[in-house]
Every structure is written in C-alpha cells, then in structure tokens.
Amino acid sequence: MRIGSGPIHDRYQHLLSVITSERFLKLQGIGNEVPFFICPYKPDEEQAMQRLQKQLREKASQLGLNILHINLYDLSVDLLKQRGLWEQILEMEPEISKTELFETLDGVLDCKSNLVPAIADQINQQMPDVLFISGIGEVYPYIRTHNLLENMQSTAKGFPSVFFFPGTYSFSVETGAYLDLFDRLHASKYYRAFDIYNYEV
Numbered sequence: 001m002r003i004g005s006g007p008i009h010d011r012y013q014h015l016l017s018v019i020t021s022e023r024f025l026k027l028q029g030i031g032n033e034v035p036f037f038i039c040p041y042k043p044d045e046e047q048a049m050q051r052l053q054k055q056l057r058e059k060a061s062q063l064g065l066n067i068l069h070i071n072l073y074d075l076s077v078d079l080l081k082q083r084g085l086w087e088q089i090l091e092m093e094p095e096i097s098k099t100e101l102f103e104t105l106d107g108v109l110d111c112k113s114n115l116v117p118a119i120a121d122q123i124n125q126q127m128p129d130v131l132f133i134s135g136i137g138e139v140y141p142y143i144r145t146h147n148l149l150e151n152m153q154s155t156a157k158g159f160p161s162v163f164f165f166p167g168t169y170s171f172s173v174e175t176g177a178y179l180d181l182f183d184r185l186h187a188s189k190y191y192r193a194f195d196i197y198n199y200e201v
Contacts, residue, residue: 003197008048013198015039015056019130020063021201025162032192034153035160035195038169038179038182043137049164053134060130068128070119072135072143076109079118083108105142111151120155130162137181145179147195162196169195 003014018024027035041049057067080086085108093101109115123131136145145165152161168180 007020008045008052011041011197012052012055015052018060018196018199018201019086019160019162020060020065023201024199025065025129027160031198033190033194035201036149036152036156036193037160037162038165038193039162039196040165040169043166046137046166049166050134053132053164057132065129066126067130067132068122068126068133069132069139070122070146072115072133072148073138074135075115076139076143079108079114080105089182102142109141109142110137111147115148116151116155118158119152123156131156131159132164133161134164136163137166140181145181153192163193169193181191 003010023029053069055131057069060067077086079085080089085104089101089104096104107114135146136143145163149163165179170180
C-alpha cells in the first residue's frame with residue numbers, strides 16, 4: 001500500500017523521518033528544483049491531518065528544528081483586518097454574489113502583491129528550517145494553490161516547504177503534474193513540486 005493512502009500513523013512516521021532528516025533539510029535529492037513538497041490527503045481527513053501537523057511541529061521542536069506554520073485562512077483574515085475590511089466583508093457577504101465577493105477580496109489577497117510578501121515577512125522574522133503551509137482548502141477559490149506556488153518560488157528557496165493539500169497530486173509523462181483540489185477540481189497544472197510521500201531518506 002502506498003504510504004500516502006495508508007493509516008495516519010504510518011504517514012506520520014514517514015513525514016517525521018523525512019522532515020527531520022539531514023538529506024531533506026539540506027535540500028538533497030531534488031536536483032536544482034524549488035524545494036516544494038506536496039503532502040496530499042483525502043478531504044475528509046482534514047481534522048486528522050491538522051492533528052498530525054501539530055504533532056510533527058511539536059516533535060520537530062523537541063529535536064531542535066524551527067518549523068514555521070502558516071495557515072492561509074488565518075493569514076488572509078489577518079490581512080483583511082489590517083486593512084479594516086474584515087467586519088465590512090462579514091456584513092456584506094450574505095447579500096452579495098460570489099463574483100462580487102471575489103472581486104472585493106481579489107486585491108487584498110493577491111498572491112504576488114500581498115499574500116506572498118506577508119509570508120516573506122514571517123519567514124524573515126523566524127528564519128525557519130522548514131515551512132508548513134496549510135488552510136489551502138479553506139481559501140479556495142480566492143487563493144489558488146498553483147498561483148501561490150508560482151509566486152513563492154523566489155521567497156521560499158533556502159529551505160523545504162511542505163504544502164498540506166486536500167486532494168491529489170498526480171503526475172504522468174503524458175499529462176504532466178496536476179493538483180486536484182478536493183479530488184474534484186482538475187485544473188491546477190503545476191510541475192515544480194515533489195510528492196513528499198515519494199521522498200526517501
């Protein structure tokens with residue numbers, strides 16, 4: 001059985017052995033590619049994976065590693081609050097269309113101009129050994145994973161980043177690589193990332 005679809009405990013053991021390994025931390029075994037790793041999981045495993053992430057961070061901390069965890073939903077709310085828009089959006093949301101809401105959020109949550117610079121600020125403050133990104137499902141469709149990955153390439157390159165993805169990361173020679181969010185949305189084409197369950201230490 002493939003580790004990524006096996007019991008949560010087996011996945012935890014694999015992930016822990018990977019993220020604490022010298023090979024992973026020194027970005028070995030990935031050639032000259034961007035050190036981005038996708039950790040896919042079934043959408044209905046969200047709560048179990050949140051617990052797994054917390055356990056990984058706690059164990060890694062005990063081993064002296066600094067893991068910076070950024071939840072995209074929490075970060076988005078913080079950005080909206082900083083601009084005084086959060087309460088306004090909560091009031092508007094029941095009465096406006098999804099298109100209007102998207103247009104309202106689009107500028108503030110733009111990956112290139114706002115979201116990635118906010119992530120960069122946290123990286124510069126904490127200088128992590130590993131970056132965890134979660135909350136990908138919660139921010140869809142306002143933030144698209146492939147767009148985030150594209151814009152983070154120059155920001156997070158000196159250390160490994162793990163993106164916890166509720167869906168499937170598939171690759172074939174014929175079709176290339178795809179991020180299938182919620183195992184339903186087959187639209188996000190992205191090549192420059194690794195399935196962390198295929199990484200060996």
